[in-house]
Amino acid sequence: MNHNLNLNMFHRLYFAFMAVLTLMCSCSSDRPDSLEPHLHTLQATDITRTEATISGMCQTDKATQMPQLWFRYGTDESMSERSDVLDNVDGSVSMRLRNLTAGTTYYYMLQGGNGTAVLSGEPLSFTTLPNLQPTMGEVKVLSSSPMSVIVGYSIADDGGDDITESGCRVVRQDGADMDGGSEKQITIMQTGSVSADGLFRLRIGNLQPNTTYVISAFARNRNGEVVGEPLSYTTSSAVTLDTPGMLSVVIGDDIYKYTTITIAGPLNGDDLRTLRHMAGLGIDGSATDGRLADIDISGARIVAGGGTYDASRYSEDNVVGVGLFASCVNLKNINLPMDVVRIEKDAFLNCSSLRSIVIPASVNDIVPSAGCTSLENISVSEANTAFASRDGVLMSRDGKSILWFPMGKRGEYSLPATITAVGAYAFRDCSLEKFVFPAGLAKIGECAFYNSKVKEVVLPSTLKLLPTGVFQKCASLKTVRLGDDVELLSDRVFDGCPLADLYISAPTPPVCSPNTFTTTGTDFTKTCRLHVPMGKKKFYRANSKWNVFDNIVEE
Incomplete structure (x- = not known):
């Protein structure tokens, strides 16, 4: 009986074991071959008024193929917008949403699929930043005058909305009324557009010289107005x-x-034309209401560019050009730019009120101007290596050559003993009545005394040549004394001169050019006395050029 009991117990245990084994095998066969992908929508980042970055990730096991991924998004929970399929990196994707509306809530979620089914991540949302008032940049002075200023200011951020108005407000720091009126503050509205450098430019006029003002730039959009940091x-x-x-x-x-x-x-042709206009002369040569008399442009620089400064001439870099200030009759004093290298002929033509010119160190080439009847002083920088000033007279740096004698200089003038040369037109239009040149003078330039008021000139024996037109149009010249060693007289030496006495010490008649004694005025050879050395009259009378004088006397 015990044997049968043990056998029955064995059978029961066996069948129980088999049932468990069958159940385990049955459960193992129900497991799927691969897990379904799992999508996660991540929080949006880098949110601005108009942009945001949305991200997500897809998790799969090793046996599952990565599905195509995209985002759905929109301004409500239906998320009606869909992106293109995105490239993923290890299942992670992101995209930058642009052109969004400020202050708006957007909904979004990650989706994916392989064509048969669509999987979705959690729906999330973000809100773009709201539009704000503008943000002002700095305001700074770009150009200025004693009575006006041009400022530039920037709008660093428009706040997300169009700028409806901007400009500057100006008050006097001392609290006084603006421009002598009853207003404590003036507002200048901006009517132009922003320039390439990002600045709005604004001219503020009707200011007072040497006065402190507080200038504040402002801008407004639909969200309100903001005022930038004030500039004193x-x-x-x-x-x-x-x-x-x-x-x-x-x-x-x-x-x-x-x-x-x-x-x-910098001053270009347009600026120089404006200066002429201010000094009383229009571009067409007509008079203006300008009253400018004293000009200091020593801190300026003449540059090429712009239009013509007169009817036909253009500016050049560092050049005071031909006729630049011509006929500016109000001009009295001028300091030239420190970088000027050349002053061309008649730059100050007929500036009849001009009294003083200051020439900088950089100038190495000067041609005098005619018609400066009031010019008394030409001063030169001590640093100039080409020129110098002696008693207001322009000379070479070594003191040997006179280059420009001021027309308005009056009274007596003693020529320096160092003088060996006189430049062309050097005494043009000058007012001195008598010149006695020191021994050592070896050269005189053409037309050196052109149209001057000189009455008497004494030249030394060291001067051998009288150049063309040296005394041309000297309408007051009565007496000229030539030295012993003069050898040649060029054409039209005394053209237009009412010469009364010509003294010559040379024992042999000097050579004369074909038109030495040709004159556009009265023929002076009929009345002028030619003074020659004792015993030499016959030689002069025998010379075909000198015998034109009716009166030859020996002394």
């Missing part, structure tokens, strides 16, 4: 330019108010 600025007595061609803009309506001006910065 004190006007000076100088005009400062940041770019060429700006002088007329800076001066504005004050163009006829200036009698004195100091300028720093």
